[in-house]
Amino acid sequence: MYGNDYADPDDPGAGPLNAADGGAVEAAAAHVDRRAELDLTTFDAVIAADQRIEPRDAMPEDYRQTLIRQIAQHAHSEIIGMQPEGNWITRAPSLRRKAILIAKVQDEAGHGLYLYSAAETLGIDRSELLDRLHAGKQKYSSIFNYPTLTWADCGAIGWLVDGAAIMNQVPLCRCSYGPYARAMIRTCKEESFHQRQGFELLWELMRGTPEQQAMAQDATNRWWWPALAMFGPRDTGEHAQEGGHTGQSMAWGIKRFSNDDLRQKFVDMTVPQAQRLGVTLPDPDLRWNEERGHYDFGEIDWDEFWRVLRGDGPCNAQRMERRVNSHEQGRWVRDAAAAYAAKQRARHTSDGSEGSAA
Numbered sequence: 001m002y003g004n005d006y007a008d009p010d011d012p013g014a015g016p017l018n019a020a021d022g023g024a025v026e027a028a029a030a031h032v033d034r035r036a037e038l039d040l041t042t043f044d045a046v047i048a049a050d051q052r053i054e055p056r057d058a059m060p061e062d063y064r065q066t067l068i069r070q071i072a073q074h075a076h077s078e079i080i081g082m083q084p085e086g087n088w089i090t091r092a093p094s095l096r097r098k099a100i101l102i103a104k105v106q107d108e109a110g111h112g113l114y115l116y117s118a119a120e121t122l123g124i125d126r127s128e129l130l131d132r133l134h135a136g137k138q139k140y141s142s143i144f145n146y147p148t149l150t151w152a153d154c155g156a157i158g159w160l161v162d163g164a165a166i167m168n169q170v171p172l173c174r175c176s177y178g179p180y181a182r183a184m185i186r187t188c189k190e191e192s193f194h195q196r197q198g199f200e201l202l203w204e205l206m207r208g209t210p211e212q213q214a215m216a217q218d219a220t221n222r223w224w225w226p227a228l229a230m231f232g233p234r235d236t237g238e239h240a241q242e243g244g245h246t247g248q249s250m251a252w253g254i255k256r257f258s259n260d261d262l263r264q265k266f267v268d269m270t271v272p273q274a275q276r277l278g279v280t281l282p283d284p285d286l287r288w289n290e291e292r293g294h295y296d297f298g299e300i301d302w303d304e305f306w307r308v309l310r311g312d313g314p315c316n317a318q319r320m321e322r323r324v325n326s327h328e329q330g331r332w333v334r335d336a337a338a339a340y341a342a343k344q345r346a347r348h349t350s351d352g353s354e355g356s357a358a
């Protein structure tokens with residue numbers, strides 16, 4: 001009887017665990033480039049035909065700037081996002097957990113690199129983007145300004161934060177800008193592993209001692225609301241104006257769903273998982289709405305969201321200090337790589353001139 005409500009994380013009958021499980025990533029990866037057979041001589045025609053804009057194409061300056069801002073903010077979030085969990089690598093409770101966590105944190109560094117590379121195809125240098133981050137001129141996701149107080153936070157981040165990230169990123173696999181869309185395909189596959197390892201971590205804690213169960217519940221309580229806020233400001237109905245760029249980004253095929261729609265999809269997918277885990281989501285207003293066919297949920301604390309985004313979260317200063325310090329400490333690596341590249345270029349140039357002389 002009791003067993004009916006539980007599902008093993010590896011049980012295929014349990015339904016998709018995250019937004020990357022539904023085949024949408026594979027469908028985006030199978031996208032066929034039909035530009036050669038169609039008359040797509042202008043930006044508008046490419047967008048209307050749901051084909052990809054590539055770096056060689058002419059594009060409106062606003063489109064280029066919007067993408068630079070969005071991709072940079074995304075890249076910054078990936079590398080700042082290494083910090084909250086990196087905090088637990090030395091304290092992981094077993095070799096298996098440590099190996100999983102190291103792999104996950106390393107993946108986030110890789111996501112940052114794919115994204116900075118995608119941004120560079122728009123004609124901006126990654127060093128310029130990092131300078132903007134360090135000067136506070138560009139943001140990263142507000143979620144990473146919350147502290148990781150216990151080991152269970154690593155589970156809650158994987159399950160909720162990576163789960164929310166995938167919900168956002170699966171539609172980006174069909175983004176109109178080719179390099180961004182392609183970067184998202186591999187990223188989503190890796191995020192799927194991140195979400196699963198978080199769910200499985202909490203799954204084990206919830207089947208452990210009362211102290212472990214309390215730790216999992218406490219982490220869920222602290223990460224649920226920031227995870228919902230991750231989708232960004234409301235942008236539908238009477239709140240349409242609060243979303244800022246949503247309308248234009250959807251017209252350009254950068255964004256495929258509103259923040260509110262993605263948030264609702266995330267809630268609908270996550271509530272049954274919480275029930276299977278045995279944790280309670282900290283929202284007294286959360287209930288199934290038969291008429292809408294969706295879960296209703298309570299109001300997000302938007303004042304807190306804007307406060308944290310503006311820099312007043314529990315860990316903003318610490319995150320930025322670590323980022324700037326590690327950038328400074330890595331200066332010699334960048335200098336050495338640049339010196340090596342210059343030497344290689346000089347060697348090739350001299351090889352080339354010898355070749356043409358012969």
Ligand SMILES: [Fe+2]
Nearest residue numbers: 078107108111
């Ligand atoms: Fe990531």
Ligand SMILES: [Fe+2]
Nearest residue numbers: 108162191194
């Ligand atoms: Fe991730």
